[in-house]
Amino acid sequence: MQIQINTDKNIENSERLTAFFSSEINTELERFDNLITRVEVHFGDENSDKFGKNDKKCLIEVRVAKKEPIAVTDHSDSIEKAFHNALKKVKRVLDNTHEKMRENH
Template sequence: MQVQFNTDKTVEGHQRMQHHFSEVIAESFKRFEDKITRVEVHLGDENNEKFGVDDKRCMIEVRLSGKNPLAVTNHANTVEKSISGAIDKMKKVLTTTFEKLKMHS
């Protein structure tokens, strides 16, 4: 499973952070890995340099083989929390999606 990070100009894309969260994502989505071709993580700060509550945004888009991509967005006060929240949301979306597909096949 390929994990790709994209950051806007206000978020520093530290290699160590990307490596850590790539491993967390791979582990979190492990049971779906045969169905996922790529995971794209988009990070941004919606207030740029200004202080704001929950202004760090993480959007995770999962590309599935033979299906439309799935995407979730999470806002938090730190990049790390926004990523963790988006991972949790995506796990729920993937679980629901594949349970529905099982019921209809």
Template sequence: MEIRLNTDSNFTASEAFLEKVSAELTKKLNRFSEYITTAEVFFGDENSGKSGTHDKRCTIEVRPRNLNPEAVTHFADTVDHAFNGAVDKIRNLLDSRIGKLQNK
């Protein structure tokens, strides 16, 4: 599974943060690794430097083999919470989609 990480112009991420995100995503999606070719993570700050609630965004898009791409987005107060929320959503979505395939 290839992992791509992206940030918008309002969000700057350190190399250590991006490595942590990549490792965490690989770990959390490990059981789907035979089905997913690519996972792409997009981070953004909706308020561009101003503080606010639920202004950090994380979108995760996965491209499963022989299926259409799927994406989820989660907003939170911190980037870590946004990432964790998006990971939970994509895992639930993949459980549903891939579970249906395995039942056929």
């Protein structure tokens, strides 16, 4: 599973940030490893320097072999919260997708 972490100009990307979120994805999506070809994570701060409630955005796009990509988004007051909420959504969708694929075989 290939993992790519992207940030907008308002969020500093670092090796530590990339390593942390990549590790979380590997742990949480490990059981879908045979389905997933790539995971892209996009972080953004929609208010830039200004303070705003739930202005941190995390979009997670999962490429599943022979299927349409799955994309979920979450907004929160920190990129960590937005990430974990989006990751929960991805897991629910993957559970459903995996179940449907098993039913069709």
